[in-house]
Amino acid sequence: MPAPLLWGGAAVLWQVLCPLARLDGAAARLVTGGVFCAVGVCLVLGARRGLLRELHQVREVARAAQQVLLRPLPPRLDGLAVAAGQLSVSREASVGGDLYEAVATPHGVRCVIGDVRGHGIGALGAVAAVLGSFREAAHDEAELGGVLRRLNRAHARHLRERDGAGGPAAEEFVTLLLLEIRPDGTVLVVSCGHPLPYRLGPRGAERLTAGEPLPPLGVFPLPAEPPVHRAGVLAPGEALVLHTDGAEDARDAAGRFFGLRQLLDESAQAAPVPPAALIRRVHTALLRHTGGRLADDVALLVVRDDGRPPQGRPGTLPQPCQTGSARELPYP
Structure with a gap:
């Protein structure tokens, strides 16, 4: 009453x-x-x-949804150290419009990171569709272009089902980056309107080069054979930092952009740190720079070849470990 x-x-x-x-x-x-x-x-x-x-x-529902959608990554995949983390623009929500995943497959370690237009609960449908498709296609498809085609079909199907059920008719697209690290260290990249990752090595932080990006999913039709670009070799001791654009677009009260490359460059030239520690360092600097007032969700995924032998045969995933995730960093 x-x-x-x-x-x-x-x-x-x-x-x-x-x-x-x-x-x-x-x-x-x-x-x-x-x-x-x-x-x-x-x-x-x-x-x-x-x-x-x-x-x-x-x-509680939001936390449960995050555990299902953005599940903690294992700390190692086929000899590569891995960590991922997210900061949501909505303090009351632990989920947003960013997505990421990394899996060990017979074709190598495959990663995805993306950004759905919008953030918060409204973006969960697209996040679930893309991640669910990636977790199957990454194992089934021999080529990275085939993985992208599967993700594109899953996103298009999500839009049709959403609109058919009376969902919002606003345009919804997803920027996406697919990455494959083969057993010999060769790095393959496909970008759909998403920022390319940084390579952390002896020369500091350098942006990978991988040709012209494709349009984001949901904007224009993709080519029948999406181009896959070779982006060099990940050498022992080097790391790749995948990120969403919220990390570089964040501004302070005076309108200055966050210096992500400078921070990564300093980290690359200092003593090596575990991927999870690097993510916590970036998150802490981001929140300090913005005063805890983010304008967009931020997701990071770090993969490092630390030169250690792989644990388990190729294609075998270790058991998930919470220490592989840096998502729990609170707001100040």
């Missing part, structure tokens, strides 16, 4: 049943006013507790 009706019912009962309410004088009016105030405060506190319970349930 709404609080105003309860308050009104309490007032009627007081007037009908309590003799004090029918007396004149300041003392009687004072007591009556105190009773009404106490009832009102109790009703407000009860409503507040109910809202807090609902908010707690919503956050």
